Amino acid sequence: MTRTLQEAPAAARRPRIGGWELALGVLLLVQLLVFSLAVPGFFDGVSGLLNVTTNFLPFGLVALGLVPVILTGGIDLSVGAVAGFSAVLMAVLWKHFGLNLGVAVPLALLAGGLLGALNGLLITRTRTEPLIITLATSFVFNSVTTALAGAEPPSGFPDSFNALGTGALGGVPYQLILFAALAIVISLLITRTRFGRSVVMVGYNRDATRYSGINVDRTVLGVYVISGVMAALAGVVLAAYYSAVRSDMGDILLLTALTMVVLGGINIFGGEGSVLGAVLAVLLLGFLRQGLLIAGFSDMVTTMVTGAILLVAITAKNLLSTPGAFTRRMKERFSRPSTAPPEQLTK
Amino acid sequence: MLPLSRPPHRPNAAWRTWRGLLESRELILIAATVLVTLLAGLINRDFLAGSNLRFMLLNSVVLGLVALGQTLVIITKGIDLSVAPVLGLGAVVSGLLATRDGLPLWGAVLLVLAIGAVLGLINGALVSSISIPPIIVTLGTYSLYGGLIFLYSNGDQVNSVPDSYAQFGNGVLASWFPVPIPILVLLVIMLAVWFLLGHLPFGRNILAVGNNPAAAHHAGVPVKYTLTSAYVIAGTLAALAGLVYVCYTGSATATTGTGDHFELQSIATVLIGGTAVAGGRGSVFGTVLGSTFLSVILTALVFLHVPAIWYSAGEGLMILLAVTSSSLRRSSSTGRAA
Numbered sequence: 001m002t003r004t005l006q007e008a009p010a011a012a013r014r015p016r017i018g019g020w021e022l023a024l025g026v027l028l029l030v031q032l033l034v035f036s037l038a039v040p041g042f043f044d045g046v047s048g049l050l051n052v053t054t055n056f057l058p059f060g061l062v063a064l065g066l067v068p069v070i071l072t073g074g075i076d077l078s079v080g081a082v083a084g085f086s087a088v089l090m091a092v093l094w095k096h097f098g099l100n101l102g103v104a105v106p107l108a109l110l111a112g113g114l115l116g117a118l119n120g121l122l123i124t125r126t127r128t129e130p131l132i133i134t135l136a137t138s139f140v141f142n143s144v145t146t147a148l149a150g151a152e153p154p155s156g157f158p159d160s161f162n163a164l165g166t167g168a169l170g171g172v173p174y175q176l177i178l179f180a181a182l183a184i185v186i187s188l189l190i191t192r193t194r195f196g197r198s199v200v201m202v203g204y205n206r207d208a209t210r211y212s213g214i215n216v217d218r219t220v221l222g223v224y225v226i227s228g229v230m231a232a233l234a235g236v237v238l239a240a241y242y243s244a245v246r247s248d249m250g251d252i253l254l255l256t257a258l259t260m261v262v263l264g265g266i267n268i269f270g271g272e273g274s275v276l277g278a279v280l281a282v283l284l285l286g287f288l289r290q291g292l293l294i295a296g297f298s299d300m301v302t303t304m305v306t307g308a309i310l311l312v313a314i315t316a317k318n319l320l321s322t323p324g325a326f327t328r329r330m331k332e333r334f335s336r337p338s339t340a341p342p343e344q345l346t347k
Numbered sequence: 348m349l350p351l352s353r354p355p356h357r358p359n360a361a362w363r364t365w366r367g368l369l370e371s372r373e374l375i376l377i378a379a380t381v382l383v384t385l386l387a388g389l390i391n392r393d394f395l396a397g398s399n400l401r402f403m404l405l406n407s408v409v410l411g412l413v414a415l416g417q418t419l420v421i422i423t424k425g426i427d428l429s430v431a432p433v434l435g436l437g438a439v440v441s442g443l444l445a446t447r448d449g450l451p452l453w454g455a456v457l458l459v460l461a462i463g464a465v466l467g468l469i470n471g472a473l474v475s476s477i478s479i480p481p482i483i484v485t486l487g488t489y490s491l492y493g494g495l496i497f498l499y500s501n502g503d504q505v506n507s508v509p510d511s512y513a514q515f516g517n518g519v520l521a522s523w524f525p526v527p528i529p530i531l532v533l534l535v536i537m538l539a540v541w542f543l544l545g546h547l548p549f550g551r552n553i554l555a556v557g558n559n560p561a562a563a564h565h566a567g568v569p570v571k572y573t574l575t576s577a578y579v580i581a582g583t584l585a586a587l588a589g590l591v592y593v594c595y596t597g598s599a600t601a602t603t604g605t606g607d608h609f610e611l612q613s614i615a616t617v618l619i620g621g622t623a624v625a626g627g628r629g630s631v632f633g634t635v636l637g638s639t640f641l642s643v644i645l646t647a648l649v650f651l652h653v654p655a656i657w658y659s660a661g662e663g664l665m666i667l668l669a670v671t672s673s674s675l676r677r678s679s680s681t682g683r684a685a
Contacts, residue, residue, distance in 0.1 A: 122667070126670075129625070129670075131482075131624065132624055133667070133670075135615065136615075136663040136666035137667075138611075139660060139662050139666070140663035142659045143656050143658070143659045143661075144660065146656040146659075147654070147656055147657070255428075255489065258486060259487070259490070262486070268480045268482060269480070298497065300493065300498070300601070301494055301498070303490045304490060304491050304493070304494025304497075304498070306490050307487040307489065307490025307493075308490075308491055310483070310486065310487040311479075311484065311491070314487075315473070315479065318478060318479060319477070
């Protein structure tokens, strides 16, 4: 994507303001307040509220893994397939190979990382759009997972493992602890390390990054490995939540997780966004969904609301992102088109 | 004095034409389809039976229609994920109205065309007027339109369609001309899209916008109008595909379209057909041949007793092969691709 000179100062100002994160945070509080007051059964003590998060945090784990990928300007459509593969692999290693789950889970995460590395290698070696590569590999992974799962996928994991999905430590669900810890790790990785800076740089301007001596391919490879491991972890947590695996269990993850990342203010073209934004968007959408479900709306209505919120939020963000953008757009709209070319199209 | 160097190797014209033919995606697809058909026919004679050939062609029509619209969108450097719920909405609305209220077939055709156009217009307006990236717009409308199906159907599903609909989905135009109607529909629309893209100013505008929107704008191309139209056409064809789907299968549920991942399938078909995801060029015939090829491969796998689960892997490998072969060719002719 070509960036205009006018955009640079706005982007440089961004980290200090964090207006989008602030807006998401306020919305989240308002939403929790409204649901607590208006929906009977939503607020059932603090631990009850925290327990609601176990319904949507697997999506959040995938979203966290997608953040670095989208910061580089890429996309990973294979997260659902990787999650399903890893969960099934873990279950099969446990059931049919008699491995302890303490060994099977790390192996499943490793497998997720390897599949991510495969994506990264294909993208960097063939110089093909990540969208296509990960679409293609997700098809392949899906077949392998279905074959691996067989007719009767293993289920009935021990309770000690299922606690990962449904258990809590002093009122705080294990899932939430895991999510919070990983959010902090990935946030530090992005903001405090050399790798993280190069992730953002690759997304902001790939050529400039290459000219400044950063190994772009290695950075890109790295983000897909992260995304693969996080997707695998989401698969494992889902398996613990249901105490069962299915080859298509990851299918639902992709679009919702992608919505969360985009709503979190991460630019789909890369180079801009924060982990905090993504975390807030995960909580916002997750609680919204659960709140609507508890209030008695159907699953499809909540899905619809999710889609509408994404569109409204991004429209608002686009119109408000740069000062004066809205008035300029209106002027452009009502002036003679030949006089001023649309600003986003100028090189 | 300039250093002497050997003149670059210039292949003669005949060789270049031959090479061009070899590299034409359409010919590769035709050859692959024929090859797979003959091989499967050698192993199992029933594969070549008229009824099976007819089935394979019919089976590719729905995907072919969706992919034709997707082709136009991808040429503009866009992507339309919402084709799957639009297809589902077209199938469920027309199917339910037909069985409940006796909506005549011509009414259903007009209705689905209108539904698809309006939903496509919403996509197009958001993409072109507010400059939201297409993948985000259609991700949002994917959920939105998916919810609409459920709101409309309220859990009901279509289990059968009136005779006139079934005739439209499976029958032939006349007994002396035994080509199923859906195949004729696909052929007519394929020719229309091909003519539009290759021979009308509007088609040139689509190609220009996909190549370089800024240059297109300066050259006087109405960029926003062109972009919007591409999404309107994609929506219209997806909804029409939904009508064909419900007429052909006689059933539709709230997850028709999204459940089969028509959005991903149609993108895969377009890529296999040789359209570049980088925009600016595309092949209408390639797309239709791609959907036929996928249908033939799927049926061949069934005939050869390959478990159907490997079909998806085969499709993935075909996408990889299709895009990496063209990207390698591009980088070998222009040096290191950026």
